[in-house]
Amino acid sequence: MFTVIRYSLRNSRGAIIGWGIGLAALAIMMGSLFDMMAGSNEMMDMMNAYAATMPEFAEIFNMGAMNTPIGWLDVEYFSFMPLIIGLFATGAGASLLALDEEGGTLDLILAHPVSRTVLFWGRFLANTLVIIILLLISWASLLLTMTWSENFTLPAFELLLPFISLFGIMLFFTTLSLLFSMLLPARRTASMLAGMLVVASFFITLLAGVVDELERAADFSPLTYLETATAIEDGLNLVWFGIFIAIDLVLVLISWQLFQRRDVRVGGEGSWRLQDLKTIFVKI
């Protein structure tokens, strides 16, 4: 298991460095911009003008709260962060095993005395670790910003809580994408489908506050349950976090069973694997 995790992390070095730099830059930029916002009366006047003339727009982005660090982060950082890291999560989930299978390298790895279970869970744990590392880089970058910012200050632990909430939801998209990769003919199709769900969830959640027709749909949108400002102020809702972790676990267990049963391809794209799913339900 350790060799599989180590090898997977080694292969993720580029992703960690690339995404890590990008996410750190985003966090530092957003944290630093708060000083400009908080110290500018003109900016606040502009926000108030938005609220007066375009109340729906102001409500979507919670503009009234932007003069506090929590409100600023809620609006400017955590609105877009799930979309950005969600696309990473879906790509990583779909590539977890299907990338090697399509590249033909899985065949030779599995010809060695490493069980499918060890390979699957080793890869999954490594991928989960990569997501955690990226979220920690983002959190640490915000903390770093606080060292020079005059106005942007938040307690470190409380600031970690939205990232924990984000982790549960990102893991959901990773495991969903992984499941798709076990069922669909190609990794790209799986990644694209899961990515579309991330984008759809983002817009449904964003617009549900002002479009009444989307309120019911928002109940089924994972990003609706992302806690940002509320987590910092009131603590993490462990029930929802637990529900997401449970769903993640179910999805990953189904994927694991599918991987146990599947014929490993020599390379290239395969065919639909929905019949594999049927075998699991028949067994249950």
Add this chain to the structure above:
Amino acid sequence: MSNQKAIEIRGLVKNYGRVKALKGVDLDVNCGEIFGFLGPNGAGKTTAIRCMLDLIRPQNGSISMLGINPQEEPEAVKERVGYLPGELHVDENMTARQVFHFFNRLRGNRSDWGFIEELSERLKLELISPIKNFSKGNKQKIGIVQALMHKPELLLLDEPTSSLDPLMQQEVLRMLAEAQDNGATVFFSSHIISEVQAVADRVAIIREGKIVEVAVTADLLHRSMRQVRIRFQQPTEAEELYKLPGVELIAKDDSMGILLQVEGQMDVLIKTLAKYPVNDFETERTSLEEIFLAYYNGKEDK
């Protein structure tokens, strides 16, 4: 060579959707032998090998590898087997050395690094360059070294000499013979018949998912057809010759020469031929290639 079976396959069936890749394969490979698995592309060679390693699951039939069922204990089988896939794909950003380190770790660091270097040196394999700069032949060498490096009891090699130059092909065949000398069983698929003929103790011929022949290579060659070229001293009508049982006229060079194909004993032909004034008589045993082609042309359909 012991009688214990290294590979025992019964009624193996594998379908890919509507495509029937294996239609009930039965095969026994004895411990310590070099076994050639002949067949053209698409005959089912790779499918059979991948079933043996539990990379794909058959719909029916049973497999025993070194006495172990690979569907039940795949790791126990893979522990003792060295495998070279027909199409070798490795992480091309790594060097050959890193690939061997990785595979060695997956095997619990069982391999002797000195042996890995020795194999690499014999194959003139560069260990420290990134694989993405390698030619197809050099990538194949990586596959051969990783299959041999832990000195497995059973080698499953899918077209081991493909992409290699003739000198390297000879070197690989020597390595297989040495592995056999050290007690290993070698099962290799190929469509290069000359190499199977050169090293295999026994061969199986697979056609359209079915084994059509399993035989000791030498026996197969001996009991097979021969070609007999006869040159008479004068124009001769020797219809009597090719009407003999097991004799078939292949060609007439001119009125003085004929080419016959003879199946079985030569005795009757030689005795009959004694009546004729013969200038020259040449006999040539059919190569494994011709036998193989005969199966594929349906002449020896079982």
